[in-house]
Amino acid sequence: MKKIAVFTSGGDSPGMNACVRAVVRTAIYKGLEVYGIYRGYEGMIEGDIKRMYSHSVSNIVQRGGTILKSARSEEFRTKEGRQKAYEKLQKHGIEGLVAIGGDGTFTGAKLFFEEYGIPTVGCPGTIDNDIYGTDYTIGFDTAVNTALEAIDKIRDTAAAHDRIFFIEVMGRDAGFIAVESGIGGGAEFVMVPETKTDLDSVVNALKNLRKTKTSSVIVVAEGDDEGSAETIMTKIKEKIADSSKEFKVTTLGHIQRGGSPTARDRVLASRCGMAAVEGLIAGEQNCMAGVTNQEVVFTPFGDCIGREKPIVRDHLRLIDILSI
Amino acid sequence: MKKIAVFTSGGDSPGMNACVRAVVRTAIYKGLEVYGIYRGYEGMIEGDIKRMYSHSVSNIVQRGGTILKSARSEEFRTKEGRQKAYEKLQKHGIEGLVAIGGDGTFTGAKLFFEEYGIPTVGCPGTIDNDIYGTDYTIGFDTAVNTALEAIDKIRDTAAAHDRIFFIEVMGRDAGFIAVESGIGGGAEFVMVPETKTDLDSVVNALKNLRKTKTSSVIVVAEGDDEGSAETIMTKIKEKIADSSKEFKVTTLGHIQRGGSPTARDRVLASRCGMAAVEGLIAGEQNCMAGVTNQEVVFTPFGDCIGREKPIVRDHLRLIDILSI
Amino acid sequence: MKKIAVFTSGGDSPGMNACVRAVVRTAIYKGLEVYGIYRGYEGMIEGDIKRMYSHSVSNIVQRGGTILKSARSEEFRTKEGRQKAYEKLQKHGIEGLVAIGGDGTFTGAKLFFEEYGIPTVGCPGTIDNDIYGTDYTIGFDTAVNTALEAIDKIRDTAAAHDRIFFIEVMGRDAGFIAVESGIGGGAEFVMVPETKTDLDSVVNALKNLRKTKTSSVIVVAEGDDEGSAETIMTKIKEKIADSSKEFKVTTLGHIQRGGSPTARDRVLASRCGMAAVEGLIAGEQNCMAGVTNQEVVFTPFGDCIGREKPIVRDHLRLIDILSI
Amino acid sequence: MKKIAVFTSGGDSPGMNACVRAVVRTAIYKGLEVYGIYRGYEGMIEGDIKRMYSHSVSNIVQRGGTILKSARSEEFRTKEGRQKAYEKLQKHGIEGLVAIGGDGTFTGAKLFFEEYGIPTVGCPGTIDNDIYGTDYTIGFDTAVNTALEAIDKIRDTAAAHDRIFFIEVMGRDAGFIAVESGIGGGAEFVMVPETKTDLDSVVNALKNLRKTKTSSVIVVAEGDDEGSAETIMTKIKEKIADSSKEFKVTTLGHIQRGGSPTARDRVLASRCGMAAVEGLIAGEQNCMAGVTNQEVVFTPFGDCIGREKPIVRDHLRLIDILSI
Incomplete structure (x- = not known):
């Protein structure tokens, strides 16, 4: 693997920039070329793809939002849209993808992988924390x-x-x-x-x-x-x-x-970003890099979006007891 | 003047506690007895009045809301209500009042003063900044x-x-x-x-x-x-x-x-509170203690609520120019 | 078990108040009488112990420091000191203790338990995170x-x-x-x-x-x-x-x-506090209630203070890679 | 006047970026070309000067530090250094300067103006608030x-x-x-x-x-x-x-x-920046644009650095009274 690309998709969440930074710098550290795809799947279809360098991600670890921008793409839901996206990636020689987002992002990534086979690893970027396979999602703590x-x-x-x-x-x-x-x-x-x-x-x-x-x-x-x-x-x-x-x-x-991400979100985002790139290099694909029990874990996209993540039972009890 | 009371009324604003603290401690410093009236005019009518000491206002300078609580009182709008309030103040021997609030608070204070003659000085406590007679109101900056x-x-x-x-x-x-x-x-x-x-x-x-x-x-x-x-x-x-x-x-x-007041609001609140008490002692009444051009100024309640306070013209121009 | 007491000891950490609140309210919820011991072991020796009620811990979940105060006690290191402390607890009929603090607190608690056998459960309150038996300590995140x-x-x-x-x-x-x-x-x-x-x-x-x-x-x-x-x-x-x-x-x-604790610290503190009381009732003693892998775990004091807690290796790698 | 330049000098202060933004956009709004000089007088001597556009100052109003960077320059204290600086400005056709900084910055600006006559207006950018001619300096409130x-x-x-x-x-x-x-x-x-x-x-x-x-x-x-x-x-x-x-x-x-500037600092910085440019166009020179009593005032550099700005006396009394 020589060239990978990273994008953010769906609702933005604080820490997405820290994650993009980790992907870019880990890729460069490991000797890969790395590209940024703007506005998620929409930009993939349109070929809005730019080479990224270490300095491209300077001074963003503390910023909310996402420098790669995000969007929802109707066209990517169509076979034609995904075909266009694939051609744009081919044109740039992209051999691996890091997809930062939530449910919808991973649903798209799974389908795209199944159709075109480009190795893809996800990072859980959503404030809702409703992704199976990671204790917390990036942005939730903020x-x-x-x-x-x-x-x-x-x-x-x-x-x-x-x-x-x-x-x-x-x-x-x-x-x-x-x-x-x-x-x-x-x-x-x-x-x-x-x-x-x-x-x-x-x-x-x-x-x-x-x-x-x-x-x-x-x-x-x-x-x-x-x-x-x-x-x-x-x-x-x-x-x-x-x-x-x-x-x-x-x-x-x-x-x-919005807002500047908390320490917890920046650390989690950095770790997931690094893990996603190292995972791609090691052959991971069609899965998400999350952190469970303090360890990096790769979970198939199918599980991330298909399995329910329950609320900690103690938390519901806490409210009852502490509000007396 | 030997006994004064302080109350907060209308919508709460950050800095009201800092103002109460300043009133209480200045009064004590000057040798007065000081009382807190709870829930504004409502509590005045009900006689919800307690002696306050230096320690009563410890550790509140940084807190939002108001420890004296606030309320809107329909009854105080009636002659009977105000009569009851006056009797409660008489019972406690209150000879002066500090009223912290906005428009409605001062309208009530003016009427009450005109009817019963208890010297009253106001402090501008409202987030809206729409009080004539002070550059800023307490809570606005926060x-x-x-x-x-x-x-x-x-x-x-x-x-x-x-x-x-x-x-x-x-x-x-x-x-x-x-x-x-x-x-x-x-x-x-x-x-x-x-x-x-x-x-x-x-x-x-x-x-x-x-x-x-x-x-x-x-x-x-x-x-x-x-x-x-x-x-x-x-x-x-x-x-x-x-x-x-x-x-x-x-x-x-x-x-x-809500929220912990900013430095500006705490300083303004402290200064107005001190000025209100010193004003009462010096014979001020039926007026508000505000800060204009860095100096304490006493403005008749009638002007505070009757005169318009214009937006700085430059501020409106700034938005036009800076959004290009 | 009918009466328990709670205290904070050692360096204060944000979230200690949230933990005290959880201990007090869980105890009351479970039908126990609960007491607060002021200034840690020092206050235990001096008998500075007060009954606590639900309202005693109102409006403290968001506050830094500790309403029970903290201190270091030289006297508790002596046999005579601990004897006095035991007598004071006996006098109040205290049958169980919740000790909120770090290394030094638990060292004292372990010794005291071994000498006098009063069931004690600890909560990890220290900003340093250097306590084995919990993924994070209360105050660390803040x-x-x-x-x-x-x-x-x-x-x-x-x-x-x-x-x-x-x-x-x-x-x-x-x-x-x-x-x-x-x-x-x-x-x-x-x-x-x-x-x-x-x-x-x-x-x-x-x-x-x-x-x-x-x-x-x-x-x-x-x-x-x-x-x-x-x-x-x-x-x-x-x-x-x-x-x-x-x-x-x-x-x-x-x-x-100092400072208002973060969400993570408040939730952790609340959970540990609740677990400590439920643990005492269930017969836990001479151990700490921590949260590991999202679950409450009781770890013997001996392990908490005796075993090393390593830094996540990935974290050290992250700095090398991300600073390029 | 067709071309002006802006620079920041001395210790940085929060709001300097908001001020730079206001200078750039007001200049463009008024039909001027505007340049940024990097690293204060040091960059002026070295000719580190770049054209600025409206988008050059996008998304900086909320950021601490200064995108133009700052430095102290020994060389500018020499006649030769200032001569070089003048030549660099001449080369770019700069006809007016906005100098954002404090005491040292204005001392240099005054000397430079007296020697070379390039109209210069200052903006008070220092956290210390020790500049005569403005109620507050940019950065003080933060x-x-x-x-x-x-x-x-x-x-x-x-x-x-x-x-x-x-x-x-x-x-x-x-x-x-x-x-x-x-x-x-x-x-x-x-x-x-x-x-x-x-x-x-x-x-x-x-x-x-x-x-x-x-x-x-x-x-x-x-x-x-x-x-x-x-x-x-x-x-x-x-x-x-x-x-x-x-x-x-x-x-x-x-x-x-450091840190994101407060509302007060952003508004003050914006206003001073706009006033500086409008002042230059209107013929102001060798003076600072400050805000006193809510109005823009131009004060000669000589007064800004030569006259003492006293602490509000009430403020010193407040501490005595309120600490009881």
Whole structure:
């Protein structure tokens, strides 16, 4: 293997740049030529591919977003699109790929590998942490801390006004951000897609809590089965006859995707990037480089996207116990 | 004057605690007894009043929210409510008041003073900066920096995806937060209540900008004449035929009220708190202690709430010039 | 078991409060009475012990330091001291202990248990991460992020002036903070106690790096075998004949111990605290509750303090590869 | 005037990039060609001068340091050095200069203007705030907040261990950083070059404070007349016979120069940069563009460097009163 390329795809996440930097520098260190593909699969189809050097990735380890940009590509879902992409890679002599992204990225990479056989190793770049095969995904720790800082701020104002705040965090299919920011932020309740949300029991518990607490924070993952934070607040407000408290909603939104990555995300991103390149050289393909139990592990793309990653059970218990 | 009381009222703002601390310690330093009234006018009516000591305000200078809590009081708007409040103050022998809050707080304080004559000095505690008689209000600097950090984060993801982001910041009647966070965040446009928003010219400018820039950030004060960020985005999306970019909205919401105050807010809060007590002792009443041109100034409540505070004209020009 | 007590001891670390909160609330949740011992073993000897309630630990999950205070106790090293401590615990009817701290804390706890048999479970509270039996210690993640933010800031000024900066981080016996903040901060070199530092090879590498880089950051753990950052800088300055660059030293010092804990530290602290209480109830004693491979694990105190915890080998390789 | 150049010189400060951006974009907006001179006067002598465009300053408003780099130049102090610099500017047809820096920068600019007559306007870029003619300098607000965050963190650990901490902040000739971070951080004492430090009275006050407080924070400006924080701690430790408390020193050092600028610094930097260019066009020369009482003011270089800027007297009183 002499030439490899790296790209970022899907929603951006903090640490993607640290990962790109690790891929580029490890490749150069190992004597490979390395290219950057811009705007994910879209840029692959269009041939938006540039040679990268050590200095191309200087001073990016601390930056959010991705210097390679990201995009969603409809065309790559078509056979014709992938054919074009393959031709562009051939033209540049690319023999291996590092794909940084989440579910959708790996689904595309798997299909592309099966059709054209270019060895591909993925790195788990998504804030949602919903990828099997790695304890944490790149960007998750930063997103949790961003959510947590917001919760800390809102708690100030909740306490000052004796309010009940519903805070919606990201997580369409997974409650990891909600659970960890909820434990960290001392939330009274956390509602996640993985478990059935029982609003009646929340209402009862809220009534009980009020005897000792004058304000409460409820963290809601955007994909909760009872709906958005706004919807849930409205339902609870109706159920709870007492109107003496003010109910408020805040939806954190896109601030959770940005920001300078935390140490944990930079280290994880660097390690996955290095492992992906070393994996490619060692013959790995159609799999993702993750870190489990402090060790690098390569997991087939099929498992990464097909197997469920459960929330740590202790974490759900923690919220119950600590909110008393 | 031997006994004074301090309270916080209206929306909380970062720095209120630093101000309470300054009031309490200056009072003690000057040999006065000092009391805290909880939950603003509501607590005044209910007699929720406690003696405060130097240690009562230890370790709060850095905390958001307000240890005295805040509330809006319907009852204080009635003659009966104010009568009750007066009686409670009489009962405790309170001879002077320090009122920390904004517009509504000072309106109430003015009326109460005119009716009962208890000397009252205000401190400008509101994130909106819309109080005449002080260059800045307590909490404004923190709110701007919170908004700015959010804009910095969103810019990461906007740039990664070539998106146009509409970010709504607080400011129902005033665009100060929008303007300063917009300049600081390098926003392409800022929309504020103080000036007529011309969406057609924004659309034209956006089309021009796109020739050189692939992403843009537009900061919208919640009180803009064209509506909320959501509304404005929808209007612009319709006007701009081109659908090649993704338009996104983020509403920052209540995170702007919380958080540990910045140095500027802590210093301003401390200074206003000290000045309010020294002012009361020196005979000031029915006025607010603010800082203008680096000097403490006492401004009659009537002016604080009645006179308009204009946005610095240079600031509006800066956005036009710097977004090219 | 009906009554337990919790204390913090040794150097404070961010997350200790979150851990105290978890201990107190889990105990109450499980129907136990819970007491706080102030100033570690010193307060145990003096009987500085108070009943704690759910509200005693409200609003502390986000605070650095420790509300129970910490101290080093010479007297507890004596048989008489420990006898007094035992008597004080007896007087309060304490049947179990949760000891939050590091090496020294557990050494004391082990000895005390062996002498008096009061069941004790530890929680790993130290920024250094040098405790066997847990992947991370409480406070480590926050300390690394604090060091990292400082490195990010210093890189700005290093780059502006083409300087070589030596940054000393905490770690008398362990290089964990240095390694993770060094990888995260894109340091050119990291010097740690665990490996022999070869200054000649650093000098050669620096000379090479200069051909492409104009500034460098070198992270030094305070316990490096070649001495402090100041000493190392002086040695390197002498070896490197070229005086065209400015060499600077910054010692981060105590800022690394403080600050609001990160999400990771709050979650870890909460989990260890809950596990310690549940462990005591289930009959665990003379051991520490840590988290390894995402699971709670109880490790005998003897192993925690007696066995070495190695740095992840990949981490040392990362620095070599990524600094090219 | 058709062509101007901008440079940064002396110690770097957060906001310099925002200022460079404002200079470049305002110049382009006004139809001028604009050049960047790298490494201050050193680069001017060497002719390290490059054309700048609007995109040259994209995405830098939030970054610390200076993309134009900075340096101290011995050669510019000689007549020959300045002659060379003039020739390089002539070669590029530069007709006006914007000099971003502090004392030393303006001293050089004044001399250079007097010798060669190239119109020059300065912008106050220094963290020390010791420039007459502007309420605040660019970078000061960020430096104060960085110092304040450090003080907040150290207070956590000071309180946990009942310690007395001496924290040294930057300020060789001026105590502005010490005073504002000291007020904001709730310091018990602040020692600055502008006032005589009386250690005996500090010792007495400390003894008094101990009756109610168990920990204290003392902020020392590096240029205090009694010496460094280390020296002062040693002196006080000797004077205070009581050894029951732990005395600790932390020197914040270079972290105060870096970091993403605060909103206040970005707005000030943007405004000064715009004003400098508009000033040059309007015929200003040999002066600095600052902001006083919210208005842009041009002050002759001679005054900026020759006149003393006093600390706000209220600020010194605040510390006395609020530390009780």
